[in-house]
Amino acid sequence: MMNVLQEQLEVKNFIGGVFHNESSEFLSVISPLDGKEIGKVPMSDGKILDKAVNAAKKAFVSWSAKTIKERVQVFFRYRSLLEAHIEELSDLVRLEGGKTYQEAKAEVEKAIELCEFAVSLPQIVQHEIQEVSRGVECRVEKKPLGVVASISPFNFPSMVPHWTIPNAIVLGNTMIVKPSEKVPLSLMRVAELLKEAGLPDGVFNVVNGGKEIVEEICDHPAIEAVSFVGSTTVAKIVYQRATNSLKRCLALGGAKNHLIVLPDADVEMTASNVVASMSGCAGQRCMAASVMVGVDQVDHIINKMVAVARDIIPGDGVGAVISEEAKKRIETYITNAEKNGAKILLDGRNTIVKGKEKGFYVGPTIIDYVTPDMEIAKEEIFGPVISIIRTNDLQEAIKVENTSNYGNAAAVFTQSGALAKEVMEQASAGMIGVNIGVPVPREPFPFGGWNESKFGVGDITGRSSIEFWTKNKKTTTKWHKQAQVNWMS
CATH class of the missing domain: 3.40.605.10 (Aldehyde Dehydrogenase; Chain A, domain 1)
Structure with a gap:
């Protein structure tokens, strides 16, 4: 043993x-x-x-x-x-x-x-x-x-x-x-x-x-x-x-998983689920939330997300990323997004955990006003980072999701069954969630994008x-x- x-x-x-x-x-x-x-x-x-x-x-x-x-x-x-x-x-x-x-x-x-x-x-x-x-x-x-x-x-x-x-x-x-x-x-x-x-x-x-x-x-x-x-x-x-x-x-x-958030979504449930999805396993999972597509007025939900994520303690609530190279790569994505006009609402760069100063940690990071053409919106980050793209309506949000080359997962947060059905039918992904941030099927249902x-x-x-x-x-x-x-x- x-x-x-x-x-x-x-x-x-x-x-x-x-x-x-x-x-x-x-x-x-x-x-x-x-x-x-x-x-x-x-x-x-x-x-x-x-x-x-x-x-x-x-x-x-x-x-x-x-x-x-x-x-x-x-x-x-x-x-x-x-x-x-x-x-x-x-x-x-x-x-x-x-x-x-x-x-x-x-x-x-x-x-x-x-x-x-x-x-x-x-x-x-x-x-x-x-x-x-x-x-x-x-x-x-x-x-x-x-x-x-x-x-x-x-x-x-x-x-x-x-x-x-x-x-x-x-x-x-x-x-x-x-x-x-x-x-x-x-x-x-x-x-x-x-x-x-x-x-x-x-x-x-x-x-x-x-x-x-x-x-x-x-x-x-x-x-x-x-x-x-x-x-x-x-x-x-x-x-x-x-x-x-x-x-x-x-x-x-x-993967590049998109979570579509509508204004009527339950604030507490949505904020906790989106943050857990993007920060769980330090974002190093193919089902992690990578892009939040906010439809119309969702500032109240974004503010709650920042509050929830700020309470997560690196080394306790979020683990390390796999290597020093991975840490540098993730932080470079964040820096480039900021240079290109995105707004950092919560910054996880340069995170150091006391007693584990040589560990590879990135804190939860929330980036607002990301545009679909930015590299952080298109490429897999594989870290505890979520980019927020804002749209005027649901069809515009679905179009953003559909343009991704990937297709592992997509989710929608809403209290409307009709709007949820639109996403379920039109999202180009193999695994769909409704008010679920990590829509992994349980056995005997299969996993695959x-x-x-x-x-x-x-x-x-x-x-x-x-x-x-x-x-x-x-x-x-x-x-x-x-x-x-x-x-x-």
Whole structure:
């Protein structure tokens, strides 16, 4: 068991049920909380990936032969282990990702919920059988693909891997996960707990690394499918490279989520929800509020937002951003917006947390009078920053939302069902909220955006994920002598 309190944590690959450390090149793992090095992560190469793929191929033979009811037993036990170790797992997420403890714990709780959906799959994944003519039966069965891979981002080191791990493995696949080199610690503990839960060696493997190993995963001929979560720029590259290698690929990219606020919106609920959406997880989530589109007279709501956000204490109510580079990038966006005529209502630049002076903190930031042509209105900031664009009417606000290249989420705050319906029908996003700042669907409903927020068919969680991780086997049988001789004979 890893001790999350020790000074340095040794990061290793997990292949065939054993931890390995064969790399010659390592990168430092830095905690965003205080800027201290907490470990070193190996930069794996193609030879190490080959070992993981071979282990997964070997394990696939027996794992895929088990019934789905047998396979879910591992995840019943694993779910209990996640619950038993929730404090330790939350500490790991906080240490490597910079979240507050409450946010880290909520992330692990979401991982538990994702496991709960996976163990329900025997009740959901059922074969289709029909007697299509007298004595002739057609049958469709869901079969696993083989060795699959998942490439995870830095912002949710526990939750996002669990978008794919439980479903893909319960459905009979064997798996290789490549965590972000910035947050490799949580997946090591996941590997230990899965093994403790009884998962056979080789079914789950962890290969650490950077760009090189991502390219190797996309190119490897024995990997049947790849999921990716990260920036849109990289998502496009991964999708193109993986599909060019004749793999299935589902690549989730960035976002620029618009929250449309109407004058009749409930002031307290709207202010608290919008601020929580833009500042939660330090804004480092693809569902964070990035642009508030204020319709007509909404100053009373904006004033309340500023008051709510001002009470959030960095280091307590809002965590750190992932790196010093991220902090500088976010603050540059704020500075450029100010230079271009926007008004800073609440400034989170140059934030320092006492006792953690070398940590990477940006305080909640609210910027008014942003225009749609500004870079801060168009590009993903990935920080606790919200830009306010003002419009005269709802259709103008919807037009602002529609012009975004992204399409993860959009929300409307109003007490009018008719106006809410206009946004629900016209917003160009895959996930819509009404009086909800973070409209993430809960299981069994799937997660996934539109436009340049997603590349590939289907969604990464819920029922929709079943199609991605399986292939259909169709069988037609005829046993009865009396069956008519026809074109099906």
